[in-house]
Amino acid sequence: MTQRAFQQVDVFTETPYLGNPLAVVLDGSGLSAQAMQQFTDWxxxxxxxxVLPPTDAGADYRVRIFCPGRELPFAGHPTLGTCHAWLQAGGQPRGEHVVQECGVGLVRIRRDGARLAFAAPPLRRSGPLDEADVALIARGLGLTRGDIVAHAWCENGPPWRGVMLRTAAQVLTVRPDATVLAGLDIGVVGPQLPDADTAFEVRAFFHTMDALSEDPVTGSLNAAVAQWLIGAGLAPERYVASQGTAMGRAGRVHIERDAAGTIWVGGASVTCISGQVML
Structure with a gap:
């Protein structure tokens, strides 16, 4: 084992401990996937x-992303948090954007003042869900089928199934049943009242090993949901989503579709712990 530079970053927040935390090992060289998974679970x-040296000449760095029990080809809050930690550690992009290499390929990250934003990767699967899935999700969330007013595949690495409810308040009342939703990654979104400081409330439920967990703030889901909602005319080309409210967090995800049609998913990050880790 050797000492390696390490940061623990809170993502999608300007205030420490109100976002989604991420552990970043800034030098993963020589570590096996088993060692990475063991540390992640710990x-x-x-x-x-x-963080690893890139294998693609167009990338500034390569990253491997793990959640409990498995490796992910892409995830949003790890993308922004890793880029924040890499920049804090002295990383210098070679071009206008930081370019991250990960399991889905190259992901561009731009700096918007105090925020970072990544270009949403293409959806691997889109379109409406099967009606049987929608009925199952409604039952698993403690809802009626009529409570779900729109739905879509939102797969961009993680296999998110997205459902829209009538209101943000309804999203906050959801109590998922892990038995009914076994094996499903579910994103739930609902519009806020017109006078709210955000446009939508989002919640994300996913499986880690044998448990159903809620994610405080989820970049990959918000990226896919933005592609779905903006493409379907259900959301404006620029908006802010809140997530984590039900968990006592205050995540804010900034969405923007630019003139070229690229959807950017952004938020602030703050380093909470910086030091060395033995790996």
């Missing part, structure tokens, strides 16, 4: 990342 966080 952190008891939703994700941990390991």
């Amino acid at each position: 952190t008891n966080l939703s994700e941990c990342t390991f």
